[in-house]
Amino acid sequence: MTSPTYDVAIIGAGIVGSACALECVNAGLNTAIIEAGIIGGGATAAGMGHLVVMDDSEAQFALTDYSCRLWRTMKEELPRDVEYESCGTIWVAADDEEMEEVRRKERYYNERGVTVEVLDAQSLAEAEPNLRRNLIGGLRVPGDSVIYPPCAAKFFVDRVRTRGADVFIGKKVTELANDSVRLEDTTIISAGVVVNAAGSWSPTLTNGIDVKKRKGHLLITDRYPQFVRHQLVELGYLKSAHSVTADSVAFNIQPRQTGQMLIGSSRQYGVESSRIDQPIMSRMLARATEYMPALSKLSSIRTWTGFRAATPDKLPLIGPHEDGKRLFLATGHEGLGITTSLGTAKLLVDQIIGRESQIPIESYLPNRVAQEPAHG
Amino acid sequence: MSRQVHVCEVLVVGAGPAGLVAAYRAAQSGKEVTVVDDNPDAGGQIWRAEKQKSSSAEAAKWFERIRQAKIQFINGARVYEQPAPGTLLAENDNDVYELKYQKLILATGARELFLPFPGWTLPNVLGAGGLQALVKTGLPIDGRKVVVAGSGPLLLAVADYLKRSGANVLCIAEQASRTRVARFGFSLIGNVGKISQAMKLRGQLSGIRYLNGCWPVAAHGEEQLERVTLQQGERTWAVECDYLACGFHLIANVELAQLFGCKTQNGFVTVDDYQRSSIADVYCAGEITGIGGLELSLVEGEIAGLAAAGEETSARALFPARDKQRKFAGALNRAFELRSELKQLATPNTIVCRCEDVTFERLQSSESWRAAKLHTRCGMGPCQGRICGAAAEFLFSWKFESVRPPVFPVRVESMMDE
Amino acid sequence: MADTVVVVVNGVLVTVPVGSMVSAAILKSGVPSFRRSVSGQPRGPLCGMGICFECRVTIDFEPHCRSCQTVCQNGMDIRTDE
Numbered sequence A: 001m002t003s004p005t006y007d008v009a010i011i012g013a014g015i016v017g018s019a020c021a022l023e024c025v026n027a028g029l030n031t032a033i034i035e036a037g038i039i040g041g042g043a044t045a046a047g048m049g050h051l052v053v054m055d056d057s058e059a060q061f062a063l064t065d066y067s068c069r070l071w072r073t074m075k076e077e078l079p080r081d082v083e084y085e086s087c088g089t090i091w092v093a094a095d096d097e098e099m100e101e102v103r104r105k106e107r108y109y110n111e112r113g114v115t116v117e118v119l120d121a122q123s124l125a126e127a128e129p130n131l132r133r134n135l136i137g138g139l140r141v142p143g144d145s146v147i148y149p150p151c152a153a154k155f156f157v158d159r160v161r162t163r164g165a166d167v168f169i170g171k172k173v174t175e176l177a178n179d180s181v182r183l184e185d186t187t188i189i190s191a192g193v194v195v196n197a198a199g200s201w202s203p204t205l206t207n208g209i210d211v212k213k214r215k216g217h218l219l220i221t222d223r224y225p226q227f228v229r230h231q232l233v234e235l236g237y238l239k240s241a242h243s244v245t246a247d248s249v250a251f252n253i254q255p256r257q258t259g260q261m262l263i264g265s266s267r268q269y270g271v272e273s274s275r276i277d278q279p280i281m282s283r284m285l286a287r288a289t290e291y292m293p294a295l296s297k298l299s300s301i302r303t304w305t306g307f308r309a310a311t312p313d314k315l316p317l318i319g320p321h322e323d324g325k326r327l328f329l330a331t332g333h334e335g336l337g338i339t340t341s342l343g344t345a346k347l348l349v350d351q352i353i354g355r356e357s358q359i360p361i362e363s364y365l366p367n368r369v370a371q372e373p374a375h376g
Numbered sequence B: 001m002s003r004q005v006h007v008c009e010v011l012v013v014g015a016g017p018a019g020l021v022a023a024y025r026a027a028q029s030g031k032e033v034t035v036v037d038d039n040p041d042a043g044g045q046i047w048r049a050e051k052q053k054s055s056s057a058e059a060a061k062w063f064e065r066i067r068q069a070k071i072q073f074i075n076g077a078r079v080y081e082q083p084a085p086g087t088l089l090a091e092n093d094n095d096v097y098e099l100k101y102q103k104l105i106l107a108t109g110a111r112e113l114f115l116p117f118p119g120w121t122l123p124n125v126l127g128a129g130g131l132q133a134l135v136k137t138g139l140p141i142d143g144r145k146v147v148v149a150g151s152g153p154l155l156l157a158v159a160d161y162l163k164r165s166g167a168n169v170l171c172i173a174e175q176a177s178r179t180r181v182a183r184f185g186f187s188l189i190g191n192v193g194k195i196s197q198a199m200k201l202r203g204q205l206s207g208i209r210y211l212n213g214c215w216p217v218a219a220h221g222e223e224q225l226e227r228v229t230l231q232q233g234e235r236t237w238a239v240e241c242d243y244l245a246c247g248f249h250l251i252a253n254v255e256l257a258q259l260f261g262c263k264t265q266n267g268f269v270t271v272d273d274y275q276r277s278s279i280a281d282v283y284c285a286g287e288i289t290g291i292g293g294l295e296l297s298l299v300e301g302e303i304a305g306l307a308a309a310g311e312e313t314s315a316r317a318l319f320p321a322r323d324k325q326r327k328f329a330g331a332l333n334r335a336f337e338l339r340s341e342l343k344q345l346a347t348p349n350t351i352v353c354r355c356e357d358v359t360f361e362r363l364q365s366s367e368s369w370r371a372a373k374l375h376t377r378c379g380m381g382p383c384q385g386r387i388c389g390a391a392a393e394f395l396f397s398w399k400f401e402s403v404r405p406p407v408f409p410v411r412v413e414s415m416m417d418e
Numbered sequence C: 001m002a003d004t005v006v007v008v009v010n011g012v013l014v015t016v017p018v019g020s021m022v023s024a025a026i027l028k029s030g031v032p033s034f035r036r037s038v039s040g041q042p043r044g045p046l047c048g049m050g051i052c053f054e055c056r057v058t059i060d061f062e063p064h065c066r067s068c069q070t071v072c073q074n075g076m077d078i079r080t081d082e
Helices: A015-026 A058-077 A096-111 A121-127 A149-162 A199-205 A236-242 A278-291 A293-297 A334-353 B017-028 B057-068 B128-136 B153-164 B178-187 B192-205 B255-260 B293-308 B312-317 B319-335 B340-344 B360-364 B369-376 B388-396 C022-029
Strands: A006-011 A031-035 A089-093 A117-120 A137-141 A166-169 A173-176 A180-183 A188-196 A212-221 A231-234 A248-255 A261-269 A299-310 A317-320 A327-331 B004-007 B010-013 B033-036 B071-074 B078-084 B087-091 B096-100 B103-106 B110-112 B145-151 B168-174 B209-212 B214-220 B227-232 B235-240 B243-248 B250-252 B282-284 B351-353 C004-009 C012-017 C056-059 C062-066 C077-079
Touching: A006 A015, A006 A180, A015 A031, A015 A149, A015 A327, A015 A334, A031 A149, A031 A188, A058 A334, A089 A096, A089 A121, A096 A117, A096 A137, A117 A121, A121 A137, A149 A166, A149 B369, A199 A299, A199 A327, A212 A278, A231 A278, A248 A278, A261 A278, A261 A299, A278 A293, A299 A334, A317 A334, A327 A334, B010 B017, B010 B293, B017 B033, B017 B057, B017 B071, B017 B103, B017 B293, B033 B096, B057 B293, B078 B255, B103 B255, B103 B293, B110 B128, B128 B145, B128 B153, B128 B243, B128 C022, B145 B153, B145 B214, B145 B227, B153 B168, B153 B243, B168 B227, B178 B319, B214 B243, B255 B282, B282 B293, B293 B312, B293 B319, B312 B319, B340 B388, B351 B360, B351 B388, B360 B369, B360 B388, B369 B388, C004 C022, C012 C022, C022 C056, C022 C077
Parallel strands: A006 A031, A006 A188, A031 A166, A089 A231, A188 A327, B004 B096, B010 B033, B010 B103, B033 B071, B103 B282, B145 B168, B145 B243, B168 B209, C004 C077
Antiparallel strands: A089 A137, A117 A137, A173 A180, A180 A188, A212 A261, A212 A299, A231 A248, A248 A261, A317 A327, B078 B087, B087 B096, B110 B250, B168 B214, B214 B227, B227 B235, C004 C012, C056 C062, C056 C077
16 A cells, blocks of 8 residues: 655654654645654653753754754744743852853853853852752853643644644554655555654664663652742763763753653663663652752652663764665754754755755764764 | 661551451451551541541441551551562651561552533532541531532432531432432342341431432532532533532542552452452452442452461352352442443533643543643643543543552652662 | 640631541631632642542641641641632
């Protein structure tokens, strides 16, 4: 059973796949998007919807900054259930070394036109009264925001549907070729270009993609409005995100519009089970309560896990899988998939239709040589 | 923070009738028994406040026996996690208990099924058991006008209790048809104890209209309930009242059993003749194996307690009594099956998930429970889907997912190891 | 030993029998609702057995306490969501 030829068939309706589909449709491409489970049901559902500029490398900065600008442009069109909130981020410094890092980040972002504000101990305490005393200071990034990602993915999919794309939900892909996709029900969908945007499942569809699962844990509390006002991230986060082998936890907390708080974060390699790892959960919460002691008495409602799609150099794969072929990749976004979904969509479609990109694309090409991070 | 380690041989979760008698039998057989329960005091729902002020001879008898027995009670503590085999964690207002056991008996009972209809979220619209629980724990009801509605024999028991407490019970609106309920009545023949119970109840309830094939279609009021619109056949009419006590029969609290991985079917835990679940050393008794009323809970509790204590011969002696009660339970559930018209009560704007204020129309466009949760946040609130989940299953035939810790909301610190 | 307990509901003294739950005291005080839902609707107890979380109020400055499961103690400070 065959179906009409599409210009593009995208596999995966997570935040990345659905953003790509929207960009395809907006570029006038005849588009199909195929999702085996639920729209936004993978890492999109499991993670924190933090829209954040990052500076681990020039390439990471370029993509996150570009994407955050795109999100800000889109802000007014987003429906209420996407819960876009411009609360900003504060990177928290617990010692002098981390405060040095604050100053370095300040210089870095100032040079690149990102508004930031250095907070000393007192202004940090005023901005976030529930942080423990004796922290040194922090860096506030007011342009960062938070959203509720599954509803963003759903919004993108609803949009592409009304603009004429075909949406296949609950359809599992069993075979991916360069110009067609075979579904479990034996349907073959043929397309000029096929895009693997299947996140942590992408290696099962395309052999040889170096994307590995990196497990994370989260906990959500009951409503405590104003307990936390910004997304708070410890600067040791970067130290842990750099490690490629050890399990790690870091203080990372997000206020939601409801007043509930998401508490994270953790990273584990080589774990397949989605069960809660109690020792990791415990370490993660211990870290969080070190920074915000009053958290320990608050009511926690749910815990869950998810798998990020991680690459060795921590940059996503955006572009053709093999030179000149028509299978493209849009995957490997690790913990920045929500943020960089919009930038990824632009760069992907730029390459599909031969449009000039707003930022250099070399660092994200699947056949690149792995780069060293800018520092650390 | 440190945890209180508590070791026993038989741990019973739930201090309702099934759990209490299971604990008693296990203790009498020489085992070290501990009972843990979320409520401030033992009794569960049916025997709530019975310990202090007994209204039932049966309850009084059991409470007296339990008083004499060597059983440890941990009240006001909610079980939320199984960190390792043979260990459960329970949290109360100040501490975390690490409960270590050899045999576990789950007797976590049932809760009411709530179906959404316009106005059901107004203050003073409660469950039938819900209003009864409030009155038992101090709510003055004297002279207040109450409509009792929904389904199940619980409605009769509640109406009776409220009337005896001085309420002006205006009517009982039972959704099941008169034929179905009458058939249920006939099935009581052969069960002498139940007939006299039923007749006593009928006597006490004389003066209260018992309307079959009748259900609430809307509750009205500004800041709280003022009147209820009932429907029976073609007729609808409004009743002014202070409280609407409305519950559509019962569903089992199987969340903890599911956390263990116990096999369930149709929302109940599957057990063998000795009340053993599919998980080693985990026994289940009472409403979680099937809604069957007090007597069945008692005999299942006794069997579980005896079996957990290794007294299989004594347990076997109770099998005939259980069989008899199970027949009653079967008839009970068939009689009060919910009619499909109840699926039409919710209008697009009717709240289905009360924790997150998710309306019926937002759920209608979801293709599964999981999709609904993700896209609307239905079931993601503190009740963890206990109220909206069963309603959603009835309305949309959605299937549930597995359970993760915490099985009940607990303090962040309780999720941390020592 | 007294057979009543006095608690404070939204600043008003309420006397209840010993062993009463906070929910009973609140209803007795005449306050029409216990809390506001996420979209601001008035709410009160539903299940009476501690699982619906609709009866939550602030007790002695602790938010999210289930009033149907909390026994009244002398001098308890109880605040509803208004």
